[in-house]
Amino acid sequence: MNEADALDIAQAAIWTVVVASGPAVLVAMLVGVAIAFVQALTQVQEMTLTFVPKILAIFITIAISAPFIGSQISIFTNLVFSRIETGF
Template sequence: MAEADVIEIIQLAIWTTLVAAGPSVFAAMFVGVAIALFQALTQVQEITLTFIPKIVVILVTISFSAAFMGAQIGRMTEVLYGRIETGF
């Protein structure tokens, strides 16, 4: 296996991770910013106010995007198995 193969596999793994985790991370970021704006406007500085909405939104996002995430991971697995089969 050459260095280029290793770099390509690592690049594929990082890209798959970013694409699969993207919807959940963006949803959590959006909710976090919205709650921070709400806290700044109302001057309610409750630390625990951010956790429950983020957890709920992340769980809902994962439940809706689970098929997409599985497809991305499955696609990466097929590429890796194909490379193993052909000997890189």
């Protein structure tokens, strides 16, 4: 295994993390912006108001996108195992 192989695997691992976490991060961002907008309009500055909707939205998003996340991790795992099998 040389440096190029290690960099390829590291790049694939980082890309897998970005793609797999993308739906949850996107939903958290959208819900956070929406709640901040509602708080700015109503001038209700309750700190705990932001946490519960975000947590619920993230859990629902993870439950819905679990097959996608699993497939991304499976693709990465197959890539690593195929690289091990071929001897890099």
